[in-house]
Amino acid sequence: MKNLDPSFNEKCYALLQKIPQGKVTTYKKIAKALNTKAYRAVGNAMAKNDQLMVIPCHRVIKSNGEIGNYRLGVTQKKNLLEKEGLVIKNNRVEHLSEVIYRFEN
DNA sequence: GGCGTGACCCCAT
DNA sequence: TATGGGGCCACGC
Structure with missing residues (x-):
């Protein structure tokens, strides 16, 4: 089976836009x-x-549970996440199971 | 049409 | 808990 029209990237982006604020x-x-x-x-x-x-x-x-990487740098990423209410410690998200988002799957 | 790259993941030590 | 090594897949050249 091959990938059809929407490139893999497009699908990823579509899913990302479903993630509510405060969730990851x-x-x-x-x-x-x-x-x-x-x-x-x-x-x-x-x-x-x-x-x-x-x-x-x-x-x-x-x-x-690690932050991972970011286009504008990990620091920026952490900053944004903290702003959304997440608790980050040593490049890791705390209470991960509470802020994780499941694509209704 | 083959090869290297990367914002990763998992297992063994 | 931390580190190392191997595997995985789509994309671009």
């Missing part, structure tokens, strides 16, 4: 929601995202 998700969950194991590709999609104002890619963290 992981690269793996996104891939899972797309029925694939391309966690790597998900990260790539984020890296190529220019619409930082439209696509909340800062709400995507690693599965192990």
